[in-house]
Amino acid sequence: MKTTQLANGFAVEIEGVDLAQPLDETAFDQIKSLWMENRVAVFRNQTLDDDALVAFAERFGPLFVHAQSSLLSSRRKEVMELSNLENAERAVTHELDWHTDQSYTPQPVFGTILHGLVAPKEGGETHFSDLAGAYATLPEELHARIKGATAIYSAEPRPKAREKPLNAEERARIHDCVHPIVRTHPYLMRKAIYLSPLHIRTIGDLPEPDSLSLMAELIEHAVQPAHIYQHKWSVGDVVMWDNTSIMHRRTPFPSHERRHLKRTGFYLPNDLATPI
Numbered sequence: 001m002k003t004t005q006l007a008n009g010f011a012v013e014i015e016g017v018d019l020a021q022p023l024d025e026t027a028f029d030q031i032k033s034l035w036m037e038n039r040v041a042v043f044r045n046q047t048l049d050d051d052a053l054v055a056f057a058e059r060f061g062p063l064f065v066h067a068q069s070s071l072l073s074s075r076r077k078e079v080m081e082l083s084n085l086e087n088a089e090r091a092v093t094h095e096l097d098w099h100t101d102q103s104y105t106p107q108p109v110f111g112t113i114l115h116g117l118v119a120p121k122e123g124g125e126t127h128f129s130d131l132a133g134a135y136a137t138l139p140e141e142l143h144a145r146i147k148g149a150t151a152i153y154s155a156e157p158r159p160k161a162r163e164k165p166l167n168a169e170e171r172a173r174i175h176d177c178v179h180p181i182v183r184t185h186p187y188l189m190r191k192a193i194y195l196s197p198l199h200i201r202t203i204g205d206l207p208e209p210d211s212l213s214l215m216a217e218l219i220e221h222a223v224q225p226a227h228i229y230q231h232k233w234s235v236g237d238v239v240m241w242d243n244t245s246i247m248h249r250r251t252p253f254p255s256h257e258r259r260h261l262k263r264t265g266f267y268l269p270n271d272l273a274t275p276i
């Protein structure tokens, strides 16, 4: 396996591995360590069908199924199709702002994996912000304002927060939840800001306008170039990230561009799953 660092202290490209083949224990452990230490792992030129994608994901932990049932693939519930092709059941056509996957659930997904099948020539990139690096370099004044604080994370904290609004059944089922705004990596004990701008309703006991202005300062710090990796998609890419330590966004793309990614993910074991 050959590795190349893609960004400032995080994001690693791993070459010399075929993820469609069963990995021996040593190779798998090496990939898991590289991924956790680097928060984002990139593999090129992979060909994974749904079963192979799921088989790779489930070695990391229990498989994730998205809480918003209207998004699930009808073929395999652990796989979501992020597609604007003609046959897409639910077309994904727009940008999506910074967030951390499923931070609005009591036990958020640990790792998310995307596999590129059709890549746009222009736009539709996935950008990653290193929230562990951002925490480590947080100015003292900002650090003091979030120290020991919790935040309320909501699937739909504000009108139009979601690309596809929750339906009545989902709204009744998916409740707001509380997590610490500084989260500790369950294996590495490394701290990161648990920043999910799409989902955070309020921080600490601040009213919503003050929470939003504090969040704006945290975002401004976290999206400095030193904490960013921008992934431009090619067919065959597999990109996985650690939602305890990374936030991400999708950039806009022109309507004539075709884009199709498959997504799956995995949880932490139950005893580690609640953020601390």
Ligand SMILES: [Fe+2]
Residues within 6 Å of the ligand: 099, 100, 101, 248
């Ligand atoms: Fe996401």
